[in-house]
Amino acid sequence: MKRLILHVDVNNAFLSWTAVDRLENGETFDIRTVPSIIGGEEESRTGIVLAKSMLAKRLGIRTAEPIYFAKQKCKDLLVFPSDFDVYNKYSDALYEILTNYTDKIERFSIDECFLDMTSSLLGKTIEEIAKEIQLRVYKELKFTVNIGISSTKILAKTASDLEKPNRIHTLYLNEIERKMWPLPVNELFMVGKKSVDKLNSMKINTIGDLAKTDPKLIIKKFGKTGIMMHNYANGIDSSDVIHTKQRPKGIGNETTLAQDLADYNKVCEYLLPLVEKTMYRLRKEKMSGTVIAVKIKTKDFQILTKQKKLHAATDSTKEVCEVAKELLRDVLKNHHIRLIGIRVDGLVDNNEVQLSFFDTKNTDKQHRLDCSIDKMKDKFGYGMITRGSDLSKS
């Protein structure tokens, strides 16, 4: 049976949501009406563009470019900080509205959802439903969305990207030749910069070029990803809209340092709070991890990682701290680094972790300590409670 998929994509999400939130808090000026961006702080060396207004876009400002460049393109560019609590609030509100239309919804990212409408049309056309969603979101939440309509997720997603903002596009199989094939190949999902360079060197410049190239050539050059790329270019994608909430496979935190550091002890001072945060999040998920990884980015942007698989899954802050410090020692060497990060991978649900692991008195005591600190953080605020020195002792 032919499926009917919608892809709902918030226009300039972080910027729109910041604008709406400001207006709700009594501001009268709508930052969507001028060149403006959401960005990091240049002083803390996190100064890149996270989102831009339409007017900023028109001046050539791009997502992920340094704010320094963006300001050169527009002298009186307004810059606002990001606030993920606000974004999550509007993301949830959007999701809530979408649940009125089908129960097969996949939250693909903070600002994108797929809806499988195959059995939820209720006598309406898919276009009518898309229009209804778009109007209702704008009426109730005051921001615009693009909606793509097709028979597969990838095509619906490509459709929602066609022309912005506040537009609805269809991209059915019989339309791909006209609407998708002329697009530059970088606009295809999963074709990033590295692949574009390789494809261009093969004289493949548009999605149509890719679609019409002998798949054997693509597979030879790109392996498994090549099969996927070639399928996507031809509108082939059998993946389902996944309603059930996915459990995370890994959780991590990383931070850019205010200045480059090479000293192990100083880097540790940054690392340990990151471990604490990651483990707090892990315990919130009621999960434990088996692989601990430390990541550094050197001053010349080389990324190095060092990881270790544990014999048993853990959710203990102390245990992960100890491993993380070892890994940091191994990977840091004499590098001057600008970023430090920690990840816990190979996650398993706590109720699937063998009980024997929690049996020993020591880990049990440690677990209770972690949990009581978590509770205090929940009660008094995450930043109000710190663990003091028990983590830095080796």
Add this chain to the structure above:
DNA sequence: TCTGGGGTCCTAGGACCC
């Protein structure tokens, strides 16, 4: 000039086993 932070998946090489 300046280059975030959160993820997922894939690949390739080495160790080890049969």
Add this chain to the structure above:
DNA sequence: TCTGGGGTCCTAGGACCC
């Protein structure tokens, strides 16, 4: 003395997404 191949697990790195 010279020499297998298949499979799994682990690690490091890389590509991609938003």
